[in-house]
Amino acid sequence: MPGEKEWETYFSPRKTLVALGLKKGMVVADLGCGYGTFAIVAAQIVGNKGKVFALDIDRKLLRVVEKRAHEKHLKNVIPILADISAGKERELLATVDFALLANIIHGTKSKFRLLKATADLLKPNGVVAVLNWKVEKTPRGPPIRMRPTEKQTVRWLNRAGYVDPVVLDVPQYHYAVVARLSRS
Numbered sequence: 663m664p665g666e667k668e669w670e671t672y673f674s675p676r677k678t679l680v681a682l683g684l685k686k687g688m689v690v691a692d693l694g695c696g697y698g699t700f701a702i703v704a705a706q707i708v709g710n711k712g713k714v715f716a717l718d719i720d721r722k723l724l725r726v727v728e729k730r731a732h733e734k735h736l737k738n739v740i741p742i743l744a745d746i747s748a749g750k751e752r753e754l755l756a757t758v759d760f761a762l763l764a765n766i767i768h769g770t771k772s773k774f775r776l777l778k779a780t781a782d783l784l785k786p787n788g789v790v791a792v793l794n795w796k797v798e799k800t801p802r803g804p805p806i807r808m809r810p811t812e813k814q815t816v817r818w819l820n821r822a823g824y825v826d827p828v829v830l831d832v833p834q835y836h837y838a839v840v841a842r843l844s845r846s
């Protein structure tokens with residue numbers, strides 16, 4: 663990942679999260695949160711009645727998230743050191759309204775395992791939003807051969823038990839697929 667400031671020039675976290683359906687009061691899990699680019703803005707959108715669990719495997723990045731939340735007086739950001747594919751976050755099971763997998767799935771070995779572990783965190787009517795780099799030339803991002811297409815992402819989501827996938831354009835270099843769990 664490039665530096666924090668450069669990273670934020672590749673998309674608008676606020677516009678993106680609103681377009682993906684994030685609303686006041688929701689409980690969010692930002693899985694592989696990095697610098698908290700989305701987690702911090704998500705915390706502002708969901709407000710005091712909502713909260714954002716920011717999970718990452720990198721302790722240093724979690725410290726960045728903590729610092730940013732502190733600077734913005736956000737008390738609803740909860741950083742958690744975790745391997746998001748391992749599915750060990752028992753305290754989060756079935757508590758999440760909105761799970762975000764931003765810029766993460768392309769580098770994950772078992773997409774199925776990650777999407778299943780994510781499903782376990784979601785409430786019965788919860789949604790997942792998968793944000794990926796477009797499969798085209800962009801100024802940054804992973805090698806094109808590693809980037810999943812919209813169709814592949816939808817297929818993985820369906821296999822992992824999600825339904826009603828909707829594909830959205832996320833200017834300028836990303837797209838997202840939003841889907842919900844099929845259990846009710």
Ligand SMILES: C[S@@+](CC[C@H](N)C(=O)[O-])C[C@H]1O[C@@H](n2cnc3c(N)ncnc32)[C@H](O)[C@@H]1O
Nearest residue numbers: 694695696699718719720744745746747764765
């Ligand atoms: C490209 S960054 C994306 C950060 C953030 N989602 C965003 O879009 O701004 C990928 C992040 O996923 C984290 N990550 C990778 N594998 C992980 C895993 N198994 N468990 C938790 N975090 C992971 C990395 O440490 C890194 O912060």
